[in-house]
Amino acid sequence: MTEPLFRDDAYLRAAPATVIAVTPEGGVVLDRTVFYAQGGGQPGDVGRLLRQDGSAIQVANTVYGPDRASIVHVPAPDQAPLQVGEQVTAELDWERRFPRMRVHTALHLLSVVLPYPVTGGSIGDGDGRLDFDIQEAGLDKAELTEKLHALVDRDAPVSFRWITDEELDANPGLVKTMSVKPPRGSGRVRLVEIDGIDLQPCGGTHVRRTGEIGQVVVSDIEKKGKQNRRVRIRLG
Ligand SMILES: [Zn+2]
Numbered sequence: 001m002t003e004p005l006f007r008d009d010a011y012l013r014a015a016p017a018t019v020i021a022v023t024p025e026g027g028v029v030l031d032r033t034v035f036y037a038q039g040g041g042q043p044g045d046v047g048r049l050l051r052q053d054g055s056a057i058q059v060a061n062t063v064y065g066p067d068r069a070s071i072v073h074v075p076a077p078d079q080a081p082l083q084v085g086e087q088v089t090a091e092l093d094w095e096r097r098f099p100r101m102r103v104h105t106a107l108h109l110l111s112v113v114l115p116y117p118v119t120g121g122s123i124g125d126g127d128g129r130l131d132f133d134i135q136e137a138g139l140d141k142a143e144l145t146e147k148l149h150a151l152v153d154r155d156a157p158v159s160f161r162w163i164t165d166e167e168l169d170a171n172p173g174l175v176k177t178m179s180v181k182p183p184r185g186s187g188r189v190r191l192v193e194i195d196g197i198d199l200q201p202c203g204g205t206h207v208r209r210t211g212e213i214g215q216v217v218v219s220d221i222e223k224k225g226k227q228n229r230r231v232r233i234r235l236g
Contacts, residue, residue: 026081119132
C-alpha cells in the first residue's frame with residue numbers, strides 16, 4: 001500500500017519514494033507519495049518521477065488501485081519503464097495542484113453560504129462546482145460572491161483531525177455541527193475544520209487559511225432539473 005503524504009501535508013511538493021509495483025499497463029505504485037489520487041470530485045495530480053540518473057518520467061494522472069490502498073501514477077505515453085525497487089523522487093506539478101486546493105476550500109465555503117444538501121460536485125483547473133438540492137430559484141451570483149468573499153477575508157485557519165467511530169458516537173453534538181454526515185465503517189474519520197465556519201468529513205487537499213483562496217467569483221448558476229441547482233465558481 002501507498003502512504004498518502006498529501007493527507008498530512010497538502011503543501012508537500014516532492015518526496016523520495018521506492019517503486020513497489022508496476023501494473024501491466026505501466027502504472028507506477030510507490031511506497032509513499034505526494035500525488036493526490038483522483039477522488040471526491042478532485043482530479044488526480046500530474047507531475048514527474050525523477051530517476052537517479054537524472055531523467056524523469058512524466059505522470060499524466062494519479063488514481064487509486066483496485067484495493068483503494070495503493071496509489072497508481074499513470075505515466076504519459078512513451079515513457080521509459082521503471083523497475084520495482086527503484087528509488088525516485090515524486091515531484092508534483094504545483095502550478096496545477098495549488099489552484100485545485102484553493103477551489104476545493106472555496107467549495108467548502110460555498111456549502112456554508114448555501115446550506116442545502118449537496119448532491120454532487122467537481123473541481124477543475126481554476127474552477128469548480130457544487131450541485132444543490134434546492135427548489136427555489138432566485139439565487140444571485142453577485143450576492144453569493146459577496147458572501148464568499150466575506151468568508152475568504154476572515155482568513156480563518158483550516159485544520160484537520162482524525163477521530164474514531166467511537167469518539168464520534170460519544171460526541172453526538174459533533175454530527176449535528178457537521179455539514180456532511182461522516183461515512184461509517186472504516187474505523188476512523190478525517191474531519192476538516194474551517195475555524196468557526198465549517199466542519200465536515202473530507203479527504204481532499206485544502207489551503208491553510210481561507211485568505212489563500214484569494215479572488216473567487218460565483219460564475220454561473222444552472223438549473224439541473226426541478227430540484228437541483230448547479231453553482232459554479234471560478235478563481236479570479
Ligand atoms: Zn475538503
